[in-house]
Amino acid sequence: xxxxxxxxxxxxLKFTQDAIKTMIHRTPVxxxxxxxxxxxxxxxFKCENFxxxxxxxxxxxxxxxxxxxxDTMKNGIATHSSGNHAQAVARAAQVLGxxxxxxxxxxxxxxxxxxxxxxxxxxxxxxxxxxxxxxTLAEVVSKTGAHFIHPYDNYDVIAGQASAALELLExxxxxxxxxxxxxxxxxxxxxxxxxxxxxxxxxxxxxxPKRVDDAYRSLKSGQIEQNQRTDTIADGLRxxxxxLTLDIIKRHVTxxxxxxxxxxxxxxxxxxxxxxxxxxxxxxxxxxTILANKETFRGKKTGVILxxxxxxxxxxxx
Amino acid sequence: xxxxxxxxxxxxLKFTQDAIKTMIHRTPVxxxxxxxxxxxxxxxFKCENFxxxxxxxxxxxxxxxxxxxxDTMKNGIATHSSGNHAQAVARAAQVLGxxxxxxxxxxxxxxxxxxxxxxxxxxxxxxxxxxxxxxTLAEVVSKTGAHFIHPYDNYDVIAGQASAALELLExxxxxxxxxxxxxxxxxxxxxxxxxxxxxxxxxxxxxxPKRVDDAYRSLKSGQIEQNQRTDTIADGLRxxxxxLTLDIIKRHVTxxxxxxxxxxxxxxxxxxxxxxxxxxxxxxxxxxTILANKETFRGKKTGVILxxxxxxxxxxxx
Numbered sequence: 001x002x003x004x005x006x007x008x009x010x011x012x013l014k015f016t017q018d019a020i021k022t023m024i025h026r027t028p029v030x031x032x033x034x035x036x037x038x039x040x041x042x043x044x045f046k047c048e049n050f051x052x053x054x055x056x057x058x059x060x061x062x063x064x065x066x067x068x069x070x071d072t073m074k075n076g077i078a079t080h081s082s083g084n085h086a087q088a089v090a091r092a093a094q095v096l097g098x099x100x101x102x103x104x105x106x107x108x109x110x111x112x113x114x115x116x117x118x119x120x121x122x123x124x125x126x127x128x129x130x131x132x133x134x135x136t137l138a139e140v141v142s143k144t145g146a147h148f149i150h151p152y153d154n155y156d157v158i159a160g161q162a163s164a165a166l167e168l169l170e171x172x173x174x175x176x177x178x179x180x181x182x183x184x185x186x187x188x189x190x191x192x193x194x195x196x197x198x199x200x201x202x203x204x205x206x207x208x209p210k211r212v213d214d215a216y217r218s219l220k221s222g223q224i225e226q227n228q229r230t231d232t233i234a235d236g237l238r239x240x241x242x243x244l245t246l247d248i249i250k251r252h253v254t255x256x257x258x259x260x261x262x263x264x265x266x267x268x269x270x271x272x273x274x275x276x277x278x279x280x281x282x283x284x285x286x287x288x289t290i291l292a293n294k295e296t297f298r299g300k301k302t303g304v305i306l307x308x309x310x311x312x313x314x315x316x317x318x
Numbered sequence: 319x320x321x322x323x324x325x326x327x328x329x330x331l332k333f334t335q336d337a338i339k340t341m342i343h344r345t346p347v348x349x350x351x352x353x354x355x356x357x358x359x360x361x362x363f364k365c366e367n368f369x370x371x372x373x374x375x376x377x378x379x380x381x382x383x384x385x386x387x388x389d390t391m392k393n394g395i396a397t398h399s400s401g402n403h404a405q406a407v408a409r410a411a412q413v414l415g416x417x418x419x420x421x422x423x424x425x426x427x428x429x430x431x432x433x434x435x436x437x438x439x440x441x442x443x444x445x446x447x448x449x450x451x452x453x454t455l456a457e458v459v460s461k462t463g464a465h466f467i468h469p470y471d472n473y474d475v476i477a478g479q480a481s482a483a484l485e486l487l488e489x490x491x492x493x494x495x496x497x498x499x500x501x502x503x504x505x506x507x508x509x510x511x512x513x514x515x516x517x518x519x520x521x522x523x524x525x526x527p528k529r530v531d532d533a534y535r536s537l538k539s540g541q542i543e544q545n546q547r548t549d550t551i552a553d554g555l556r557x558x559x560x561x562l563t564l565d566i567i568k569r570h571v572t573x574x575x576x577x578x579x580x581x582x583x584x585x586x587x588x589x590x591x592x593x594x595x596x597x598x599x600x601x602x603x604x605x606x607t608i609l610a611n612k613e614t615f616r617g618k619k620t621g622v623i624l625x626x627x628x629x630x631x632x633x634x635x636x
Binding site for chain 2: 273
């Protein structure tokens with residue numbers, strides 16, 4: 001495998017899906033009668049909360065790390081992240097038997113620090129600013145020769161994330177709509193590519209908290225927009241799009257729907273109570289937007305990617 | 319189908335399994351690498367938290383209600399319960415298009431009352447004592463002609479609960495041990511029968527909170543023992559064994575293991591955090607006893623029935 005230098009085609013997505021198989025779970029797709037009746041349509045939940053490290057991020061980290069040649073690989077891989085991407089890169093390195101260097105902000109939740117450390121990664125703490133993260137990462141990379149794996153603005157990562165939608169459409173080919181939440185856009189752009197190649201008639205929608213609606217505005221303006229605030233409960237969706245992800249989203253995503261904070265919490269609780277599965281606030285956003293726009297989904301078959309299940313049980317919103 | 323008047327044989331269990339298929343889900347069996355490493359053996363979790371009404375009780379209620387003849391059936395079915403059996407009987411009646419009368423103590427949690435009502439059952443409230451429950455139920459039965467479905471001390475119910483273990487062993491025939499929690503003993507006795515018929519070399523163990531260890535003591539003394547206290551977090555396991563369930567448990571269950579309250583809460587949290595699924599405190603008891611007796615389970619393949627996922631999210635122990 002070689003790193004991808006342009007938007008991956010279907011053959012490259014399928015090759016990636018096959019290559020990462022040993023490093024990930026094929027996750028199940030669940031449905032729920034109560035939620036279907038509530039919506040007036042059928043929702044197919046692709047359960048990436050059951051994925052290795054508890055989130056879809058394992059797919060992209062596997063894809064990117066497996067594409068390194070032996071020489072690059074031996075110096076290890078690195079990233080900056082306070083969330084699921086950190087654990088995914090750490091586990092990818094552990095499986096491959098190479099070092100991982102993870103730059104984390106000092107104020108990262110202890111549970112995420114412990115999770116990352118449990119996969120054997122070396123953690124380098126920095127001040128909790130974007131600038132400190134990037135500077136510290138540059139120092140680490142310069143000192144160790146480790147390869148930086150960007151959390152989303154990277155075609156290898158995007159091709160990995162696309163494998164969730166490939167699996168979903170293998171299991172349920174006749175969907176009308178596929179939805180994914182959008183933060184940096186790695187999952188949404190990968191999903192949009194996979195769906196476009198397999199069936200361009202299926203509509204791809206993004207879902208985003210109204211408080212950090214940069215992707216909604218970026219899709220309207222055509223350029224990367226910033227967020228004025230980041231205080232959403234959907235902690236995985238606080239980042240803005242990248243150049244590569246925006247480009248793909250502009251081509252293949254029809255619309256970004258947005259949800260209020262209380263709608264996100266309510267949708268999260270509905271999934272916990274009715275489906276008996278634990279999901280992060282970030283992946284409740286698609287259902288929140290579905291419930292706020294029922295007419296769009298009535299009578300339709302909608303696939304929704306549940307992105308992860310890493311939640312601090314001691315700090316729940318209900 | 320006719321009501322069962324003696325301990326069901328394998329043909330009767332299989333006939334029941336087939337008969338109730340349209341009223342229940344075939345639930346998945348999940349494993350978790352972290353928990354397997356923690357135990358030093360393999361645990362196969364049969365996920366009845368994903369069952370209809372969120373608990374295995376749907377199996378027994380389906381079995382018992384489907385065995386009624388048309389004349390008995392038209393007057394409806396009745397029970398007293400403040401828990402999962404109430405919802406299971408209510409839903410069985412709804413599916414069959416017959417009335418359901420559920421006697422519930424005045425202080426039953428609002429969420430359980432709402433759940434039962436949502437299936438269209440008529441709820442009759444009574445004082446929160448065993449005597450009031452039984453008297454009120456007798457009045458309801460006498461007035462309506464409804465058929466009483468006992469929550470556990472009933473061969474039809476036991477045959478229904480046995481179907482969970484039949485499915486488990488169809489999926490994983492080469493288990494060494496099968497475990498179920500024990501309250502009234504409907505699930506444990508059904509499980510023990512199914513396992514005994516399919517492979518008598520598999521050891522069947524019960525699991526019970528130490529605070530309500532009546533089954534542990536009953537298995538030792540050979541007669542039904544009472545509990546001095548019922549204040550365990552495992553609210554589904556507060557009842558004592560019945561004559562029919564004790565008889566089967568004495569024949570086919572090797573041992574009952576017990577767990578402290580903090581061990582139960584810790585095991586529950588482990589399953590939530592690592593498996594990303596929501597389970598009731600009652601079904602964390604087997605894992606709690608496994609972790610307290612690792613030497614028994616090291617190198618073994620153990621099936622564990624996760625009984626249900628109906629939890630008040632506003633009142634968690636962590």
